[in-house]
Amino acid sequence: MEGYETNLINAHAGGRNVVYNCEKEGASAKILRIAFLNDRSRDDLLGEVEYIQYLFEHGGSVSNVISSRKGNLLEEITHNNHTFFVCLFEKARGKMLVENHYQYREGVPITEYYYNCGKVLGKLHQLSKGYAAVHRRYSFFDKYNVEYIDNLIPGTLPLVKEKMVELLKTLEGLDRNRESFGMVHFDYNDGNYSIDFDTGQxxxxxxxxxxxxxxxxxxxxxxxxxxGWIQFEPDAGKRKKFMDNYFETVLEGYKSETRIENSILDKLPLFIQVTVMEGIVDAFEVMRNNGEEPECDEELSYLIKCLEDDIPYKGFFHEVFSCEEPFECEERNI
Incomplete structure (x- = not known):
């Protein structure tokens, strides 16, 4: 990294790494990531970077990991009895949607973006179906299980725990074959990819x-x-129509790269509830990791209400949703 100018990237809420932007004239920009929390082992991190390298080498549109001078994808440094894991990535071309003020490519319909979101994800999933891990990452149930939820979620939220356990039981009954279950990103959103606004890639x-x-x-x-594209629309019927069209376009892109059975697509409402559960778990993890007392702000209170009251589609078509304050409701005490 000699000659590179290195600048710290501001961490987002709940960020788990220290990340630097590294630039040098005449060379492609790099991203340096230092993992410092003790919640991930060397094998966990190797499982991640080996998967990224596999995706890149097989045509997945991902930022590739760069080997160190010793030929390692991951370097381990111990300082003052603390272990740091360091890895380097190529910086993705383009920029995030938020950096472009949520404006897409000039003169190009936004549906191209929806289609590409599905297409890129479909390619990653298709590659995952053939992936044989050296260092295996954890599985969903290794983290999302009754014991973990019981320890993490405060006892003052017994109905939340009950609903999460019900959800886990339903998931345990689902098929886990190669076509439906494998390595996933688990945080695929516009904060975790960049767009080349010249090409749409x-x-x-x-x-x-x-x-x-x-x-x-x-x-x-x-x-x-x-x-997010339609959340300020007051008419629930119009929101529903938009989301149907949006997701149909996403699926067109997705199916251009991989197969998916209608029987699993029919489970969309179930998996949206799983994303709600994940959002609640993540919020309490961030509070725990920051040493904060558990509390429910408006956003977390909204997610909890959707789960407790069995409100589908994250409440987006339900009376609980307000287009003035999207995905928020009155704070609740814990």
């Missing part, structure tokens, strides 16, 4: 949460992030 990164799960989870995540 999407490059994916941040596989920090990648694990073995149903491919449908990533698709449900794409559905939930699509609501």
């Amino acid at each position: 999407i490059t994916v990164y941040d596989f920090d949460n990648s694990c073995y799960c149903w491919y449908m989870f990533d698709l449900a995540g794409l559905w939930t992030h699509g609501v």
Whole structure:
């Protein structure tokens, strides 16, 4: 990295790494990532970077990991009895949608973006179906299980725990065959990919949460992030029509790269509930990792209400939703 100018990238809420942007004239920009929390082992991180390298080498549109001078994808440094894991990535071409003020390519319909989101994800899932891990990442149920939820979620939220356990039981009954279950990104959204605004090409990164799960989870995540385009529309019927058209375009892109059975697509409402559960779990993990007392803000209270009251589609077509304050409701005490 000699000659590179290195600048710290501001961490987002709940960020788990220290990340630097590295630039040098005449060379492609790099991203340096340092993992410092003790919640991930060397094998966990190797499982992530080996998967990224596999995707890249087989044509997946991802930011590739770069080997160190010793030929390692991951370097381990111990300082003052603390272990740091360091890896380097090619910086993705283009920029995030938010950096472009949520404006897509000039003169190009936004449907191209929806289609490409599905297409890029479909390619990653198709590659995952043939992936044989050296260092295996954890599986969904290794983290999302009754014991973990019971320890993480405060005892003052017994109905939330009950609903999560019901959800897990339903998931345990689903098929886990090669066509429906494998390595997924688990956080596929516009904060974790860049767009080349000259071509529309999407490059994916941040596989920090990648694990073995149903491919449908990533698709449900794409559905939930699509609501941002129409969330200020007061008419629920118009929101529904938009989301149907949006997701149909996403699926066209997705199916251009991989197969998916209608029987699993029919489980979209179930997996949207799983994304709601994941959002609640993530919120409490961030509070725990930051040493904060558990509390429910408006956004977390909204997710909890959707889960407790069995409100489908993240409440987007339900009276609980307000277009003035999207995905928020009155704070609740814990």
